[in-house]
Amino acid sequence: MKALLLVSILLLPFTASAQSKKALAEKLGYPKDTKLLIIHADDAGVSHSANAAIIAAYEKKAISSAAIMVPCPWFPEIAAYAKAHPELDWGIHITLTAEWKNYKWGGVSSANEIPSLLDKDGYLYASVEEFKKHAKPEEVRKEIRAQIRKAMAAGIKLSHLDTHMGSVYASPELVEIYQQVGKEFHLPVLVPMNMIQLMAPQMLPYIDTMNNVIVDQFISAYKAAPADQWHVYYDQALDRLKPGLNEMIFHLAYDNDEMQAVTIEHPDFGAAWRQNDFNYVTSEAFKTLLEKKGIRVITWKEILATL
Protein backbone atom coordinates (compact mmCIF):
# COMPACT_ATOMS: atom_id res chain seq x y z
CA MET A 1 0.00 0.00 0.00
CA LYS A 2 1.37 3.37 -0.94
CA ALA A 3 2.37 5.45 2.03
CA LEU A 4 0.86 8.65 0.78
CA LEU A 5 0.47 11.59 3.05
CA LEU A 6 -3.01 12.27 4.18
CA VAL A 7 -4.55 15.22 2.51
CA SER A 8 -6.41 17.77 4.50
CA ILE A 9 -10.14 17.81 4.46
CA LEU A 10 -11.88 20.32 2.26
CA LEU A 11 -13.49 22.84 4.51
CA LEU A 12 -14.91 25.77 2.68
CA PRO A 13 -16.66 28.74 4.21
CA PHE A 14 -20.39 28.77 4.44
CA THR A 15 -22.28 29.89 1.41
CA ALA A 16 -25.80 30.95 0.67
CA SER A 17 -26.93 27.54 1.80
CA ALA A 18 -25.97 28.12 5.42
CA GLN A 19 -29.34 29.67 6.14
CA SER A 20 -31.20 26.45 5.40
CA LYS A 21 -28.70 24.44 7.43
CA LYS A 22 -29.25 26.41 10.56
CA ALA A 23 -32.92 25.93 9.98
CA LEU A 24 -32.31 22.18 9.75
CA ALA A 25 -30.62 21.98 13.16
CA GLU A 26 -33.51 23.90 14.67
CA LYS A 27 -36.07 21.77 12.90
CA LEU A 28 -34.41 18.75 14.45
CA GLY A 29 -34.69 20.39 17.88
CA TYR A 30 -31.05 21.39 18.27
CA PRO A 31 -29.45 24.80 18.72
CA LYS A 32 -28.72 26.67 15.49
CA ASP A 33 -24.98 26.15 15.70
CA THR A 34 -25.05 22.40 16.23
CA LYS A 35 -22.51 20.31 14.34
CA LEU A 36 -24.71 17.76 12.62
CA LEU A 37 -23.04 14.68 11.14
CA ILE A 38 -24.35 11.84 9.01
CA ILE A 39 -21.99 8.85 9.25
CA HIS A 40 -22.58 7.16 5.95
CA ALA A 41 -21.55 3.89 4.29
CA ASP A 42 -21.40 3.83 0.51
CA ASP A 43 -21.62 0.82 -1.81
CA ALA A 44 -24.03 -1.51 -0.03
CA GLY A 45 -24.85 -4.34 -2.44
CA VAL A 46 -21.59 -4.19 -4.37
CA SER A 47 -20.28 -7.43 -2.85
CA HIS A 48 -20.94 -9.82 -0.01
CA SER A 49 -17.90 -8.46 1.77
CA ALA A 50 -19.32 -4.92 1.68
CA ASN A 51 -22.75 -6.08 2.79
CA ALA A 52 -21.35 -8.02 5.72
CA ALA A 53 -19.21 -5.09 6.86
CA ILE A 54 -22.06 -2.57 6.54
CA ILE A 55 -24.42 -4.83 8.48
CA ALA A 56 -21.77 -5.29 11.17
CA ALA A 57 -21.21 -1.51 11.35
CA TYR A 58 -24.95 -0.92 11.72
CA GLU A 59 -25.18 -3.57 14.41
CA LYS A 60 -22.34 -1.89 16.28
CA LYS A 61 -24.22 1.44 15.88
CA ALA A 62 -21.11 2.80 14.19
CA ILE A 63 -22.87 4.34 11.17
CA SER A 64 -26.11 6.28 10.85
CA SER A 65 -26.80 5.81 7.15
CA ALA A 66 -25.99 3.65 4.13
CA ALA A 67 -26.78 3.72 0.43
CA ILE A 68 -27.46 0.77 -1.82
CA MET A 69 -26.20 0.00 -5.34
CA VAL A 70 -29.32 -1.56 -6.84
CA PRO A 71 -27.87 -2.98 -10.10
CA CYS A 72 -25.19 -4.98 -8.29
CA PRO A 73 -25.29 -8.78 -7.95
CA TRP A 74 -25.45 -8.74 -4.16
CA PHE A 75 -28.41 -6.35 -4.04
CA PRO A 76 -30.80 -9.15 -2.92
CA GLU A 77 -28.71 -9.78 0.18
CA ILE A 78 -28.69 -6.19 1.40
CA ALA A 79 -32.31 -5.70 0.28
CA ALA A 80 -33.46 -8.55 2.52
CA TYR A 81 -31.59 -7.02 5.46
CA ALA A 82 -32.88 -3.52 4.71
CA LYS A 83 -36.46 -4.75 4.46
CA ALA A 84 -36.05 -6.41 7.86
CA HIS A 85 -34.57 -3.19 9.30
CA PRO A 86 -36.79 -0.29 8.25
CA GLU A 87 -35.62 1.61 11.35
CA LEU A 88 -32.23 2.10 9.66
CA ASP A 89 -31.31 4.60 6.94
CA TRP A 90 -31.30 3.20 3.41
CA GLY A 91 -30.55 5.46 0.49
CA ILE A 92 -30.17 4.68 -3.19
CA HIS A 93 -26.54 5.00 -4.23
CA ILE A 94 -27.49 5.82 -7.82
CA THR A 95 -25.22 3.58 -9.88
CA LEU A 96 -24.47 4.51 -13.47
CA THR A 97 -20.97 3.00 -13.69
CA ALA A 98 -19.38 -0.44 -13.15
CA GLU A 99 -15.78 0.46 -12.41
CA TRP A 100 -14.07 -2.82 -11.51
CA LYS A 101 -11.97 -4.80 -13.92
CA ASN A 102 -13.15 -8.40 -13.49
CA TYR A 103 -16.58 -8.05 -11.92
CA LYS A 104 -19.37 -6.26 -13.72
CA TRP A 105 -23.05 -5.36 -13.81
CA GLY A 106 -25.49 -3.78 -16.19
CA GLY A 107 -28.42 -1.49 -15.46
CA VAL A 108 -31.75 -2.34 -13.86
CA SER A 109 -33.68 -1.26 -16.96
CA SER A 110 -33.99 -3.51 -19.98
CA ALA A 111 -30.87 -2.93 -22.08
CA ASN A 112 -32.88 -1.72 -25.06
CA GLU A 113 -34.21 1.16 -22.95
CA ILE A 114 -30.78 2.45 -21.88
CA PRO A 115 -28.40 1.74 -24.77
CA SER A 116 -26.48 4.95 -24.14
CA LEU A 117 -25.54 3.77 -20.63
CA LEU A 118 -24.10 0.39 -21.66
CA ASP A 119 -20.77 -0.60 -23.15
CA LYS A 120 -20.34 -3.13 -25.95
CA ASP A 121 -20.54 -5.98 -23.44
CA GLY A 122 -23.81 -4.78 -21.95
CA TYR A 123 -22.26 -3.45 -18.74
CA LEU A 124 -22.45 0.07 -17.35
CA TYR A 125 -19.38 2.07 -18.39
CA ALA A 126 -16.29 1.74 -16.23
CA SER A 127 -15.61 5.46 -15.76
CA VAL A 128 -17.59 8.65 -15.28
CA GLU A 129 -15.78 10.04 -18.34
CA GLU A 130 -17.11 7.28 -20.59
CA PHE A 131 -20.53 7.51 -18.96
CA LYS A 132 -20.63 11.26 -19.54
CA LYS A 133 -19.53 10.88 -23.14
CA HIS A 134 -22.34 8.47 -24.04
CA ALA A 135 -25.22 8.96 -21.61
CA LYS A 136 -28.48 10.41 -22.90
CA PRO A 137 -30.18 12.33 -20.11
CA GLU A 138 -33.60 10.75 -20.57
CA GLU A 139 -32.06 7.27 -20.33
CA VAL A 140 -30.35 8.33 -17.12
CA ARG A 141 -33.71 9.47 -15.75
CA LYS A 142 -35.26 6.14 -16.71
CA GLU A 143 -32.48 4.13 -15.06
CA ILE A 144 -32.52 6.20 -11.84
CA ARG A 145 -36.26 5.70 -11.57
CA ALA A 146 -35.86 1.97 -12.24
CA GLN A 147 -33.27 1.65 -9.45
CA ILE A 148 -35.54 3.47 -6.97
CA ARG A 149 -38.59 1.45 -7.95
CA LYS A 150 -36.71 -1.83 -7.71
CA ALA A 151 -35.56 -0.99 -4.18
CA MET A 152 -39.10 0.03 -3.20
CA ALA A 153 -40.50 -3.16 -4.73
CA ALA A 154 -38.04 -5.12 -2.58
CA GLY A 155 -39.70 -3.62 0.48
CA ILE A 156 -37.02 -1.07 1.37
CA LYS A 157 -38.13 2.13 3.11
CA LEU A 158 -35.94 4.75 1.42
CA SER A 159 -34.35 7.70 3.18
CA HIS A 160 -32.47 9.59 0.44
CA LEU A 161 -30.67 9.50 -2.90
CA ASP A 162 -26.98 9.92 -3.53
CA THR A 163 -24.59 9.19 -6.37
CA HIS A 164 -21.94 6.55 -6.95
CA MET A 165 -18.72 8.19 -8.22
CA GLY A 166 -20.58 11.48 -8.47
CA SER A 167 -21.85 10.59 -11.93
CA VAL A 168 -25.02 12.66 -11.66
CA TYR A 169 -22.83 15.75 -11.37
CA ALA A 170 -21.36 15.11 -14.84
CA SER A 171 -23.55 17.65 -16.62
CA PRO A 172 -26.19 20.31 -15.91
CA GLU A 173 -28.93 18.14 -17.45
CA LEU A 174 -28.06 15.26 -15.13
CA VAL A 175 -27.88 17.51 -12.07
CA GLU A 176 -31.37 18.69 -12.88
CA ILE A 177 -32.69 15.17 -13.44
CA TYR A 178 -31.19 14.03 -10.13
CA GLN A 179 -32.98 16.80 -8.25
CA GLN A 180 -36.22 16.28 -10.17
CA VAL A 181 -36.26 12.56 -9.41
CA GLY A 182 -35.65 13.34 -5.74
CA LYS A 183 -38.73 15.56 -5.75
CA GLU A 184 -40.73 13.02 -7.73
CA PHE A 185 -40.11 10.35 -5.06
CA HIS A 186 -40.14 12.86 -2.18
CA LEU A 187 -36.60 11.94 -1.17
CA PRO A 188 -33.78 14.30 -0.19
CA VAL A 189 -30.78 14.16 -2.50
CA LEU A 190 -27.18 14.52 -1.41
CA VAL A 191 -25.80 17.90 -2.51
CA PRO A 192 -22.19 17.96 -1.25
CA MET A 193 -21.66 21.71 -1.52
CA ASN A 194 -17.94 21.86 -0.70
CA MET A 195 -17.20 19.18 -3.30
CA ILE A 196 -19.25 20.91 -5.96
CA GLN A 197 -17.60 24.24 -5.26
CA LEU A 198 -14.19 22.66 -5.59
CA MET A 199 -14.63 19.95 -8.22
CA ALA A 200 -17.59 21.07 -10.32
CA PRO A 201 -18.22 24.79 -9.77
CA GLN A 202 -19.81 24.97 -13.22
CA MET A 203 -22.72 22.99 -11.75
CA LEU A 204 -23.47 25.57 -9.05
CA PRO A 205 -26.07 27.46 -11.11
CA TYR A 206 -28.05 24.25 -11.46
CA ILE A 207 -28.28 23.45 -7.76
CA ASP A 208 -31.66 24.33 -6.30
CA THR A 209 -30.40 25.58 -2.94
CA MET A 210 -33.86 26.69 -1.88
CA ASN A 211 -35.51 23.30 -2.18
CA ASN A 212 -32.70 20.92 -1.31
CA VAL A 213 -31.10 20.17 2.01
CA ILE A 214 -27.48 21.09 1.39
CA VAL A 215 -24.56 19.18 2.91
CA ASP A 216 -22.04 21.91 3.68
CA GLN A 217 -19.13 19.64 4.35
CA PHE A 218 -18.88 16.32 2.59
CA ILE A 219 -15.93 14.41 3.99
CA SER A 220 -14.56 11.51 1.99
CA ALA A 221 -10.98 10.26 2.01
CA TYR A 222 -9.47 10.07 -1.42
CA LYS A 223 -5.92 8.97 -0.81
CA ALA A 224 -4.75 5.91 1.08
CA ALA A 225 -2.64 6.20 4.22
CA PRO A 226 -0.71 3.56 6.17
CA ALA A 227 -3.11 1.56 8.36
CA ASP A 228 -1.69 3.00 11.56
CA GLN A 229 -2.22 6.54 10.24
CA TRP A 230 -5.69 5.86 8.83
CA HIS A 231 -7.38 7.76 11.66
CA VAL A 232 -5.53 11.03 11.05
CA TYR A 233 -7.61 12.25 8.13
CA TYR A 234 -10.91 11.54 9.85
CA ASP A 235 -9.77 12.78 13.27
CA GLN A 236 -8.64 16.06 11.73
CA ALA A 237 -11.95 16.37 9.90
CA LEU A 238 -13.81 15.97 13.19
CA ASP A 239 -11.48 18.45 14.89
CA ARG A 240 -12.27 21.02 12.25
CA LEU A 241 -15.96 20.23 11.85
CA LYS A 242 -18.18 23.31 11.71
CA PRO A 243 -21.79 23.88 12.63
CA GLY A 244 -24.12 22.91 9.85
CA LEU A 245 -24.87 19.67 8.03
CA ASN A 246 -21.87 17.40 7.53
CA GLU A 247 -21.61 13.95 6.00
CA MET A 248 -18.68 11.62 6.46
CA ILE A 249 -18.42 8.83 3.90
CA PHE A 250 -16.94 5.42 4.57
CA HIS A 251 -16.34 2.58 2.13
CA LEU A 252 -16.81 -0.48 4.29
CA ALA A 253 -15.82 -4.05 3.48
CA TYR A 254 -13.51 -6.74 4.75
CA ASP A 255 -10.03 -7.17 3.33
CA ASN A 256 -10.74 -10.70 2.10
CA ASP A 257 -10.36 -12.73 -1.10
CA GLU A 258 -13.60 -11.49 -2.62
CA MET A 259 -12.98 -7.80 -2.02
CA GLN A 260 -9.35 -8.07 -3.12
CA ALA A 261 -10.55 -9.64 -6.37
CA VAL A 262 -13.29 -7.03 -6.88
CA THR A 263 -10.84 -4.16 -6.43
CA ILE A 264 -7.89 -5.76 -8.21
CA GLU A 265 -5.28 -3.31 -9.56
CA HIS A 266 -7.02 -0.48 -7.72
CA PRO A 267 -5.52 0.20 -4.27
CA ASP A 268 -7.57 3.38 -3.92
CA PHE A 269 -10.90 2.29 -2.47
CA GLY A 270 -9.44 -1.22 -2.46
CA ALA A 271 -9.95 -4.05 0.00
CA ALA A 272 -7.37 -2.87 2.55
CA TRP A 273 -8.79 0.66 2.32
CA ARG A 274 -12.26 -0.62 3.14
CA GLN A 275 -11.02 -2.72 6.04
CA ASN A 276 -9.22 0.35 7.40
CA ASP A 277 -12.41 2.37 7.08
CA PHE A 278 -14.32 -0.39 8.88
CA ASN A 279 -11.74 -0.52 11.66
CA TYR A 280 -11.88 3.25 12.09
CA VAL A 281 -15.64 3.73 12.03
CA THR A 282 -16.22 0.90 14.51
CA SER A 283 -13.43 2.04 16.86
CA GLU A 284 -14.03 3.29 20.36
CA ALA A 285 -11.72 6.19 19.56
CA PHE A 286 -14.08 7.46 16.85
CA LYS A 287 -17.10 7.22 19.15
CA THR A 288 -15.22 8.99 21.92
CA LEU A 289 -14.10 11.79 19.62
CA LEU A 290 -17.66 12.38 18.40
CA GLU A 291 -18.82 12.73 22.00
CA LYS A 292 -15.91 14.89 23.04
CA LYS A 293 -16.50 17.28 20.16
CA GLY A 294 -20.22 17.55 20.85
CA ILE A 295 -21.07 16.32 17.37
CA ARG A 296 -24.70 15.33 16.88
CA VAL A 297 -25.03 12.23 14.71
CA ILE A 298 -28.16 12.30 12.57
CA THR A 299 -29.75 10.29 9.78
CA TRP A 300 -31.25 11.08 6.39
CA LYS A 301 -34.50 9.69 7.71
CA GLU A 302 -34.61 12.51 10.27
CA ILE A 303 -33.99 15.00 7.49
CA LEU A 304 -36.70 13.39 5.39
CA ALA A 305 -39.13 13.84 8.27
CA THR A 306 -38.55 17.61 8.21
CA LEU A 307 -39.51 17.95 4.55
Next chain:
Amino acid sequence: MKALLLVSILLLPFTASAQSKKALAEKLGYPKDTKLLIIHADDAGVSHSANAAIIAAYEKKAISSAAIMVPCPWFPEIAAYAKAHPELDWGIHITLTAEWKNYKWGGVSSANEIPSLLDKDGYLYASVEEFKKHAKPEEVRKEIRAQIRKAMAAGIKLSHLDTHMGSVYASPELVEIYQQVGKEFHLPVLVPMNMIQLMAPQMLPYIDTMNNVIVDQFISAYKAAPADQWHVYYDQALDRLKPGLNEMIFHLAYDNDEMQAVTIEHPDFGAAWRQNDFNYVTSEAFKTLLEKKGIRVITWKEILATL
Protein backbone atom coordinates in the same frame (compact mmCIF):
# COMPACT_ATOMS: atom_id res chain seq x y z
CA MET B 1 -22.63 -31.14 7.10
CA LYS B 2 -25.02 -34.02 6.79
CA ALA B 3 -23.35 -37.40 6.97
CA LEU B 4 -25.28 -38.90 4.13
CA LEU B 5 -24.18 -42.15 2.62
CA LEU B 6 -22.64 -41.93 -0.75
CA VAL B 7 -24.93 -43.07 -3.46
CA SER B 8 -23.65 -45.36 -6.14
CA ILE B 9 -22.83 -44.03 -9.50
CA LEU B 10 -25.31 -44.52 -12.28
CA LEU B 11 -23.83 -47.02 -14.64
CA LEU B 12 -26.22 -48.13 -17.28
CA PRO B 13 -25.53 -50.65 -20.02
CA PHE B 14 -24.43 -49.42 -23.39
CA THR B 15 -27.14 -48.35 -25.73
CA ALA B 16 -27.37 -47.60 -29.41
CA SER B 17 -24.88 -44.85 -28.82
CA ALA B 18 -22.05 -47.21 -27.96
CA GLN B 19 -21.18 -47.61 -31.59
CA SER B 20 -20.24 -43.95 -32.01
CA LYS B 21 -18.26 -44.03 -28.77
CA LYS B 22 -16.04 -46.83 -29.87
CA ALA B 23 -15.54 -44.90 -33.05
CA LEU B 24 -14.53 -41.87 -30.99
CA ALA B 25 -11.75 -43.76 -29.19
CA GLU B 26 -10.43 -44.94 -32.51
CA LYS B 27 -10.70 -41.49 -34.04
CA LEU B 28 -8.56 -40.24 -31.18
CA GLY B 29 -5.99 -42.93 -31.90
CA TYR B 30 -6.82 -45.26 -29.02
CA PRO B 31 -8.04 -48.87 -29.00
CA LYS B 32 -11.80 -49.31 -29.33
CA ASP B 33 -12.27 -50.32 -25.72
CA THR B 34 -10.41 -47.39 -24.16
CA LYS B 35 -11.94 -45.80 -21.10
CA LEU B 36 -12.07 -42.14 -22.11
CA LEU B 37 -12.67 -39.56 -19.38
CA ILE B 38 -13.28 -35.83 -19.49
CA ILE B 39 -12.51 -34.30 -16.08
CA HIS B 40 -14.75 -31.29 -16.11
CA ALA B 41 -15.31 -28.26 -13.88
CA ASP B 42 -18.74 -26.64 -13.94
CA ASP B 43 -19.70 -23.09 -13.00
CA ALA B 44 -16.70 -21.03 -14.09
CA GLY B 45 -17.67 -17.37 -13.77
CA VAL B 46 -20.22 -17.85 -11.01
CA SER B 47 -17.96 -16.29 -8.36
CA HIS B 48 -14.38 -15.26 -7.78
CA SER B 49 -13.96 -18.25 -5.49
CA ALA B 50 -15.00 -20.63 -8.29
CA ASN B 51 -12.79 -18.90 -10.83
CA ALA B 52 -9.76 -19.03 -8.57
CA ALA B 53 -10.27 -22.73 -7.81
CA ILE B 54 -10.82 -23.64 -11.47
CA ILE B 55 -7.72 -21.74 -12.53
CA ALA B 56 -5.72 -23.46 -9.78
CA ALA B 57 -7.06 -26.88 -10.86
CA TYR B 58 -6.09 -26.17 -14.47
CA GLU B 59 -2.64 -25.02 -13.39
CA LYS B 60 -2.20 -28.25 -11.43
CA LYS B 61 -3.34 -30.15 -14.56
CA ALA B 62 -6.07 -31.69 -12.43
CA ILE B 63 -8.95 -31.04 -14.85
CA SER B 64 -9.21 -31.35 -18.62
CA SER B 65 -12.22 -29.14 -19.27
CA ALA B 66 -14.37 -26.36 -17.80
CA ALA B 67 -17.55 -24.57 -18.77
CA ILE B 68 -18.36 -20.91 -18.25
CA MET B 69 -21.55 -19.24 -17.00
CA VAL B 70 -21.63 -16.20 -19.24
CA PRO B 71 -24.39 -14.17 -17.53
CA CYS B 72 -22.66 -14.23 -14.15
CA PRO B 73 -20.96 -11.18 -12.61
CA TRP B 74 -17.50 -12.76 -12.55
CA PHE B 75 -17.57 -13.72 -16.24
CA PRO B 76 -15.02 -11.01 -17.14
CA GLU B 77 -12.46 -12.56 -14.79
CA ILE B 78 -12.66 -16.05 -16.24
CA ALA B 79 -13.03 -14.68 -19.77
CA ALA B 80 -9.71 -12.86 -19.47
CA TYR B 81 -8.02 -16.05 -18.29
CA ALA B 82 -9.68 -18.17 -20.97
CA LYS B 83 -8.64 -15.74 -23.68
CA ALA B 84 -5.06 -15.96 -22.42
CA HIS B 85 -5.26 -19.78 -22.36
CA PRO B 86 -6.76 -20.94 -25.65
CA GLU B 87 -4.91 -24.25 -25.23
CA LEU B 88 -7.38 -25.17 -22.45
CA ASP B 89 -10.95 -26.42 -22.84
CA TRP B 90 -13.64 -23.78 -22.46
CA GLY B 91 -17.26 -24.68 -22.91
CA ILE B 92 -20.39 -22.62 -22.45
CA HIS B 93 -22.28 -23.74 -19.36
CA ILE B 94 -25.61 -22.57 -20.77
CA THR B 95 -27.17 -20.66 -17.90
CA LEU B 96 -30.92 -20.18 -17.81
CA THR B 97 -31.39 -20.10 -14.03
CA ALA B 98 -30.01 -18.05 -11.10
CA GLU B 99 -30.48 -20.40 -8.19
CA TRP B 100 -28.87 -18.70 -5.20
CA LYS B 101 -30.81 -16.77 -2.60
CA ASN B 102 -28.86 -13.56 -2.12
CA TYR B 103 -26.78 -13.27 -5.28
CA LYS B 104 -28.42 -12.98 -8.67
CA TRP B 105 -27.99 -12.36 -12.38
CA GLY B 106 -30.17 -11.79 -15.41
CA GLY B 107 -29.66 -12.95 -18.97
CA VAL B 108 -27.15 -11.71 -21.53
CA SER B 109 -29.90 -10.58 -23.91
CA SER B 110 -31.75 -7.33 -23.43
CA ALA B 111 -34.56 -8.04 -20.96
CA ASN B 112 -37.24 -7.06 -23.48
CA GLU B 113 -36.07 -9.88 -25.77
CA ILE B 114 -36.35 -12.63 -23.15
CA PRO B 115 -39.26 -11.68 -20.86
CA SER B 116 -40.27 -15.31 -20.44
CA LEU B 117 -36.89 -16.15 -18.90
CA LEU B 118 -36.93 -13.43 -16.23
CA ASP B 119 -38.69 -13.18 -12.89
CA LYS B 120 -40.40 -10.04 -11.59
CA ASP B 121 -37.04 -8.67 -10.40
CA GLY B 122 -35.39 -9.12 -13.79
CA TYR B 123 -33.32 -12.14 -12.76
CA LEU B 124 -33.29 -15.59 -14.34
CA TYR B 125 -35.65 -17.92 -12.48
CA ALA B 126 -34.29 -19.69 -9.41
CA SER B 127 -35.36 -23.21 -10.34
CA VAL B 128 -35.63 -25.35 -13.46
CA GLU B 129 -39.32 -25.87 -12.62
CA GLU B 130 -40.04 -22.14 -12.78
CA PHE B 131 -37.87 -21.77 -15.85
CA LYS B 132 -39.73 -24.62 -17.57
CA LYS B 133 -43.11 -23.18 -16.63
CA HIS B 134 -42.40 -19.77 -18.20
CA ALA B 135 -39.73 -20.16 -20.87
CA LYS B 136 -40.68 -19.64 -24.50
CA PRO B 137 -38.44 -21.81 -26.68
CA GLU B 138 -37.53 -19.06 -29.13
CA GLU B 139 -36.40 -16.83 -26.26
CA VAL B 140 -34.26 -19.68 -24.97
CA ARG B 141 -32.68 -20.00 -28.41
CA LYS B 142 -31.99 -16.26 -28.46
CA GLU B 143 -30.40 -16.31 -25.00
CA ILE B 144 -28.22 -19.36 -25.70
CA ARG B 145 -26.95 -17.71 -28.88
CA ALA B 146 -26.29 -14.47 -26.97
CA GLN B 147 -24.24 -16.32 -24.35
CA ILE B 148 -22.15 -18.06 -27.00
CA ARG B 149 -21.62 -14.86 -28.97
CA LYS B 150 -20.63 -12.92 -25.87
CA ALA B 151 -18.00 -15.53 -24.98
CA MET B 152 -16.67 -15.51 -28.55
CA ALA B 153 -16.59 -11.71 -28.57
CA ALA B 154 -14.51 -11.89 -25.38
CA GLY B 155 -11.90 -13.83 -27.35
CA ILE B 156 -12.63 -17.29 -25.93
CA LYS B 157 -11.99 -20.29 -28.19
CA LEU B 158 -14.94 -22.52 -27.42
CA SER B 159 -14.77 -26.31 -27.13
CA HIS B 160 -18.36 -27.41 -26.38
CA LEU B 161 -21.76 -26.56 -24.92
CA ASP B 162 -23.33 -27.97 -21.79
CA THR B 163 -26.16 -27.04 -19.49
CA HIS B 164 -26.36 -25.56 -16.00
CA MET B 165 -28.82 -27.54 -13.86
CA GLY B 166 -29.80 -29.49 -16.96
CA SER B 167 -32.32 -26.82 -17.92
CA VAL B 168 -32.11 -27.51 -21.66
CA TYR B 169 -33.46 -31.00 -20.96
CA ALA B 170 -36.69 -29.53 -19.57
CA SER B 171 -38.73 -30.09 -22.74
CA PRO B 172 -38.43 -31.65 -26.20
CA GLU B 173 -38.43 -28.22 -27.86
CA LEU B 174 -35.50 -27.11 -25.72
CA VAL B 175 -33.57 -30.33 -26.32
CA GLU B 176 -33.94 -29.72 -30.03
CA ILE B 177 -32.89 -26.07 -29.76
CA TYR B 178 -29.82 -27.07 -27.73
CA GLN B 179 -28.70 -29.53 -30.41
CA GLN B 180 -29.51 -27.11 -33.23
CA VAL B 181 -27.48 -24.33 -31.65
CA GLY B 182 -24.58 -26.74 -31.21
CA LYS B 183 -24.68 -27.47 -34.94
CA GLU B 184 -25.10 -23.79 -35.76
CA PHE B 185 -21.87 -22.94 -33.94
CA HIS B 186 -20.17 -26.23 -34.85
CA LEU B 187 -19.72 -27.18 -31.20
CA PRO B 188 -20.34 -30.57 -29.60
CA VAL B 189 -23.06 -30.55 -26.96
CA LEU B 190 -23.02 -32.63 -23.80
CA VAL B 191 -25.54 -35.47 -24.04
CA PRO B 192 -25.25 -37.36 -20.73
CA MET B 193 -26.97 -40.54 -21.85
CA ASN B 194 -27.14 -42.35 -18.49
CA MET B 195 -28.69 -39.29 -16.84
CA ILE B 196 -31.24 -38.85 -19.60
CA GLN B 197 -32.20 -42.53 -19.46
CA LEU B 198 -32.71 -42.32 -15.74
CA MET B 199 -34.00 -38.78 -15.15
CA ALA B 200 -35.64 -37.75 -18.41
CA PRO B 201 -36.34 -40.85 -20.52
CA GLN B 202 -39.17 -38.98 -22.25
CA MET B 203 -36.46 -36.89 -23.96
CA LEU B 204 -34.77 -39.90 -25.56
CA PRO B 205 -36.72 -39.68 -28.83
CA TYR B 206 -35.42 -36.13 -29.29
CA ILE B 207 -31.74 -36.96 -28.94
CA ASP B 208 -29.97 -37.07 -32.27
CA THR B 209 -27.67 -39.99 -31.47
CA MET B 210 -26.33 -40.11 -35.00
CA ASN B 211 -25.00 -36.57 -35.08
CA ASN B 212 -24.00 -35.99 -31.49
CA VAL B 213 -21.08 -37.35 -29.54
CA ILE B 214 -22.79 -39.14 -26.67
CA VAL B 215 -21.38 -39.27 -23.15
CA ASP B 216 -22.26 -42.76 -21.97
CA GLN B 217 -21.50 -42.21 -18.34
CA PHE B 218 -21.95 -38.80 -16.81
CA ILE B 219 -20.65 -38.88 -13.26
CA SER B 220 -21.73 -36.13 -10.91
CA ALA B 221 -22.08 -36.41 -7.15
CA TYR B 222 -25.46 -35.35 -5.90
CA LYS B 223 -25.31 -36.00 -2.19
CA ALA B 224 -22.77 -34.69 0.27
CA ALA B 225 -20.51 -37.00 2.25
CA PRO B 226 -18.23 -36.33 5.21
CA ALA B 227 -14.99 -34.73 4.02
CA ASP B 228 -12.94 -37.82 4.88
CA GLN B 229 -15.29 -39.99 2.82
CA TRP B 230 -15.52 -37.57 -0.11
CA HIS B 231 -13.28 -39.72 -2.28
CA VAL B 232 -15.45 -42.85 -2.02
CA TYR B 233 -18.06 -41.87 -4.60
CA TYR B 234 -15.49 -40.82 -7.18
CA ASP B 235 -13.11 -43.71 -6.48
CA GLN B 236 -15.95 -46.17 -6.94
CA ALA B 237 -16.96 -44.47 -10.17
CA LEU B 238 -13.42 -44.85 -11.47
CA ASP B 239 -13.30 -48.48 -10.33
CA ARG B 240 -16.44 -49.21 -12.29
CA LEU B 241 -15.67 -47.04 -15.29
CA LYS B 242 -16.40 -48.73 -18.62
CA PRO B 243 -14.95 -48.27 -22.06
CA GLY B 244 -16.59 -45.43 -23.92
CA LEU B 245 -16.87 -41.73 -23.33
CA ASN B 246 -17.18 -40.72 -19.69
CA GLU B 247 -17.38 -37.29 -18.10
CA MET B 248 -16.80 -36.62 -14.43
CA ILE B 249 -18.17 -33.32 -13.16
CA PHE B 250 -16.65 -31.30 -10.35
CA HIS B 251 -17.97 -28.13 -8.73
CA LEU B 252 -14.81 -26.34 -7.74
CA ALA B 253 -14.49 -23.39 -5.38
CA TYR B 254 -12.89 -22.53 -2.08
CA ASP B 255 -14.81 -22.82 1.16
CA ASN B 256 -14.49 -19.12 1.95
CA ASP B 257 -16.74 -16.21 2.96
CA GLU B 258 -17.81 -15.42 -0.57
CA MET B 259 -18.75 -18.97 -1.53
CA GLN B 260 -20.47 -19.59 1.78
CA ALA B 261 -22.58 -16.47 1.17
CA VAL B 262 -23.35 -17.43 -2.44
CA THR B 263 -24.54 -20.90 -1.42
CA ILE B 264 -26.25 -19.89 1.82
CA GLU B 265 -28.93 -22.29 3.06
CA HIS B 266 -27.90 -24.81 0.40
CA PRO B 267 -25.36 -27.35 1.68
CA ASP B 268 -25.73 -29.42 -1.50
CA PHE B 269 -23.28 -27.91 -3.97
CA GLY B 270 -22.32 -25.52 -1.16
CA ALA B 271 -18.95 -24.03 -0.27
CA ALA B 272 -17.67 -27.03 1.70
CA TRP B 273 -18.83 -29.36 -1.10
CA ARG B 274 -16.85 -27.37 -3.63
CA GLN B 275 -13.74 -27.31 -1.45
CA ASN B 276 -14.02 -31.10 -1.05
CA ASP B 277 -14.32 -31.48 -4.82
CA PHE B 278 -11.26 -29.27 -5.25
CA ASN B 279 -9.29 -31.27 -2.71
CA TYR B 280 -10.24 -34.53 -4.41
CA VAL B 281 -9.61 -33.52 -8.00
CA THR B 282 -6.21 -32.03 -7.19
CA SER B 283 -5.15 -34.99 -5.02
CA GLU B 284 -2.29 -37.31 -5.89
CA ALA B 285 -4.60 -40.22 -5.08
CA PHE B 286 -6.97 -39.25 -7.92
CA LYS B 287 -4.12 -38.92 -10.38
CA THR B 288 -2.68 -42.26 -9.29
CA LEU B 289 -6.02 -44.01 -9.60
CA LEU B 290 -6.51 -42.70 -13.13
CA GLU B 291 -3.14 -44.09 -14.11
CA LYS B 292 -3.65 -47.39 -12.33
CA LYS B 293 -6.98 -47.93 -14.06
CA GLY B 294 -5.61 -47.10 -17.50
CA ILE B 295 -8.09 -44.28 -17.94
CA ARG B 296 -7.36 -41.94 -20.82
CA VAL B 297 -8.11 -38.31 -19.93
CA ILE B 298 -9.35 -36.33 -22.92
CA THR B 299 -10.79 -32.91 -23.67
CA TRP B 300 -13.81 -31.60 -25.56
CA LYS B 301 -11.37 -29.84 -27.84
CA GLU B 302 -10.03 -33.21 -28.98
CA ILE B 303 -13.60 -34.32 -29.63
CA LEU B 304 -14.31 -31.11 -31.53
CA ALA B 305 -11.30 -31.84 -33.73
CA THR B 306 -12.86 -35.16 -34.81
CA LEU B 307 -16.08 -33.53 -36.02
